[in-house]
Amino acid sequence: MTELHSTLSGIGVSAGVAVGPLVIVSPPPTAPANEPPTTDAAAASTQVRDTLKAVADGLLAKAANADAHAKPILEAGAMMAGDPGLAGAIDTQLQTGKGITNAVAAAVDEYCAMFESLGGYMAERVTDLKDVRDRTVARLLGQPEPGVPSLTTPSVLAAVDLAPAETATLSVETCLGIITSAGGPTSHTAILAAQLGIPAIVQAEGILDVPFGTSVALDGGVGEIIVDPSEAEQQLLLDRKARREKALAAGSGKGTTKDGHPIALLANIGTAADAHKAAAQDVEGVGLFRSEFLFLDRDSAPTVDEQTATYTEVLQAFGDRKVVVRTLDAGADKPLAFADLGHEENPALGRRGIRLGVVRPDLLDDQLQALANAYEATGGDLWVMAPMIATRQEASWFAEKVRSKGLPKVGVMIEVPAAALRSFDVLSEVDFASLGTNDLGQYTMAADRMQGALSTLLDPWQPALLDIIFYACDGGAKTGHPVGVCGEAGGDPLLALVLAGLGVSSLSMAPSKVRAVRTALALHDLHQCQQMAAAARASVGPKEAREVVLSMADPVMVDLL
Amino acid sequence: MATREVAIGSSVGLHARPASIFVQAATATGLPVTIAKQGGNPVDARSILGVMALGAKNGEVVTLSAEGDGADAALDGLVALLERDLDAE
Numbered sequence: 001m002t003e004l005h006s007t008l009s010g011i012g013v014s015a016g017v018a019v020g021p022l023v024i025v026s027p028p029p030t031a032p033a034n035e036p037p038t039t040d041a042a043a044a045s046t047q048v049r050d051t052l053k054a055v056a057d058g059l060l061a062k063a064a065n066a067d068a069h070a071k072p073i074l075e076a077g078a079m080m081a082g083d084p085g086l087a088g089a090i091d092t093q094l095q096t097g098k099g100i101t102n103a104v105a106a107a108v109d110e111y112c113a114m115f116e117s118l119g120g121y122m123a124e125r126v127t128d129l130k131d132v133r134d135r136t137v138a139r140l141l142g143q144p145e146p147g148v149p150s151l152t153t154p155s156v157l158a159a160v161d162l163a164p165a166e167t168a169t170l171s172v173e174t175c176l177g178i179i180t181s182a183g184g185p186t187s188h189t190a191i192l193a194a195q196l197g198i199p200a201i202v203q204a205e206g207i208l209d210v211p212f213g214t215s216v217a218l219d220g221g222v223g224e225i226i227v228d229p230s231e232a233e234q235q236l237l238l239d240r241k242a243r244r245e246k247a248l249a250a251g252s253g254k255g256t257t258k259d260g261h262p263i264a265l266l267a268n269i270g271t272a273a274d275a276h277k278a279a280a281q282d283v284e285g286v287g288l289f290r291s292e293f294l295f296l297d298r299d300s301a302p303t304v305d306e307q308t309a310t311y312t313e314v315l316q317a318f319g320d321r322k323v324v325v326r327t328l329d330a331g332a333d334k335p336l337a338f339a340d341l342g343h344e345e346n347p348a349l350g351r352r353g354i355r356l357g358v359v360r361p362d363l364l365d366d367q368l369q370a371l372a373n374a375y376e377a378t379g380g381d382l383w384v385m386a387p388m389i390a391t392r393q394e395a396s397w398f399a400e401k402v403r404s405k406g407l408p409k410v411g412v413m414i415e416v417p418a419a420a421l422r423s424f425d426v427l428s429e430v431d432f433a434s435l436g437t438n439d440l441g442q443y444t445m446a447a448d449r450m451q452g453a454l455s456t457l458l459d460p461w462q463p464a465l466l467d468i469i470f471y472a473c474d475g476g477a478k479t480g481h482p483v484g485v486c487g488e489a490g491g492d493p494l495l496a497l498v499l500a501g502l503g504v505s506s507l508s509m510a511p512s513k514v515r516a517v518r519t520a521l522a523l524h525d526l527h528q529c530q531q532m533a534a535a536a537r538a539s540v541g542p543k544e545a546r547e548v549v550l551s552m553a554d555p556v557m558v559d560l561l
Numbered sequence: 562m563a564t565r566e567v568a569i570g571s572s573v574g575l576h577a578r579p580a581s582i583f584v585q586a587a588t589a590t591g592l593p594v595t596i597a598k599q600g601g602n603p604v605d606a607r608s609i610l611g612v613m614a615l616g617a618k619n620g621e622v623v624t625l626s627a628e629g630d631g632a633d634a635a636l637d638g639l640v641a642l643l644e645r646d647l648d649a650e
Contacts, residue, residue: 072578076609079581085608114614121576122613129610299573299618 010204035099287508353388423475437487501533
């Protein structure tokens with residue numbers, strides 16, 4: 001048991017301070033191995049059907065209060081729980097004498113195996129099915145259903161990690177903060193929390209041992225958690241929060257350093273709905289529009305007309321502000337039913353991004369045509385870039401395609417170290433580059449970004465990653481073409497100073513992070529940023545790099561993190 | 562036993578939203594309706610998991626069967642539903 005008044009630490013992934021009672025998300029139960037066998041199959045069958053009905057009703061009740069995004073997920077779960085085929089399959093298992101929860105698990109697992117073998121959209125439904133199984137097994141065992149309980153009072157949520165379906169129902173009003181014992185800075189939880197502006201910490205060992213309902217205070221900037229904080233400790237954190245709000249309220253408009261050097265502050269978006277939300281914010285445009293959402297969860301590629309409509313909507317939302325669209329970034333890790341190139345042992349190193357575009361130029365041609373149509377219709381400031389470019393030849397191939405459609409600006413993502421090291425070559429073919437620091441980090445350090453245990457290697461403060469970014473910017477300076485950042489690193493106000501010092505000309509991030517980055521830039525001149533970049537690169541490790549930069553920064557920075 | 566053949570009109574095939582609309586309609590008939598792909602085994606049309614696992618694609622012909630009072634009218638209604646592009650609606 002974690003002691004009260006103790007301090008826990010993790011990795012801060014979404015800045016801000018919160019104090020509230022801890023609500024621990026119950027882990028899913030497992031069907032017990034020592035369960036007694038079923039002797040009365042008919043009675044067990046009735047019990048299972050009643051339980052499935054209760055699970056379905058529970059999901060429907062949640063759906064009734066959920067937003068447009070969460071509602072269909074919950075309704076689909078209710079429909080699965082009420083499926084007569086599933087009840088029949090469980091009956092078959094009960095008749096073999098399996099214990100009641102084991103029968104449920106076995107029947108669901110059969111469906112899961114079938115869906116997984118179908119791949120694509122069906123494989124993704126496995127998560128929903130397993131959720132139904134876990135809820136049913138929990139009820140049969142007399143336990144509370146797993147997952148996020150509906151929060152009636154504002155609370156701090158703790159979990160091993162949160163699945164997309166679990167975060168779908170979170171609201172800023174009741175969820176004060178999020179703490180996970182697993183996950184990493186680029187996990188789903190971290191990205192979502194940053195988008196919603198909820199303070200969050202990942203990799204916080206010991207948090208799940210804290211008793212339910214204990215008051216906890218967290219600081220999502222530095223990754224510190226105080227269990228059962230004293231009033232003085234709470235006050236310290238809340239004072240910090242107030243100072244932070246005050247510092248943030250000061251700035252607005254375009255991003256510049258103290259001496260007026262411009263660093264454009266842009267938003268990362270994933271859907272047309274995001275575009276409308278982001279356009280209402282004080283941002284200079286979009287630095288990364290991930291176009292994948294148009295392609296996922298469907299059997300055939302979206303038509304040119306369908307894509308044109310979406311791109312037009314996004315460009316219109318931003319008027320004369322710039323919008324950078326990344327062409328389809330799919331591959332074995334994000335499989336598409338209509339562009340399945342088969343199983344790959346190492347999807348991150350496989351035929352993804354532009355490599356898929358080369359095998360399926362029809363998909364890319366349609367997408368570029370739709371972008372050209374949207375450009376013609378709106379006259380917006382449209383920039384188009386390709387993911388996963390590794391060589392000058394790939395950049396040249398892509399640039400020719402984009403320019404042949406009459407599109408005004410073509411660029412590349414720099415995520416592969418090869419492209420960063422030879423950025424002069426690559427940038428000679430195109431108009432701009434954008435650094436995807438998450439993937440660039442994973443490829444530079446040879447560390448899977450989904451592997452939470454490797455988060456130190458994936459720390460964006462790794463001096464090797466800063467070196468690679470330096471080389472990429474150097475090629476940009478020599479060609480006179482701008483190099484921006486659109487990875488999570490750009491949203492860290494302290495690291496943003498280093499990136500500016502390395503020569504980056506724009507930073508794209510979750511819109512909720514823009515204010516802190518703007519304030520940080522306005523407090524330092526370009527020369528200071530360059531000195532910080534040099535000091536960070538001269539450090540022996542990520543922790544030391546961050547410490548030295550913080551020591552060189554304006555004292556107000558401590559409150560912004 | 563009443564049977565009907567119909568080509569799937571939904572552009573994404575018979576899964577996701579179109580599948581759930583179809584299953585709800587099949588359940589609402591109150592009859593034991595089945596659906597089968599050509600040469601395949603019939604599955605319970607009231608089972609969302611069964612219908613999704615069928616994986617019927619756009620343009621693919623499926624056979625609907627039902628027994629009981631009003632089976633013909635019920636199947637006609639389901640055929641009309643499957644012919645539409647439910648995903649686009």
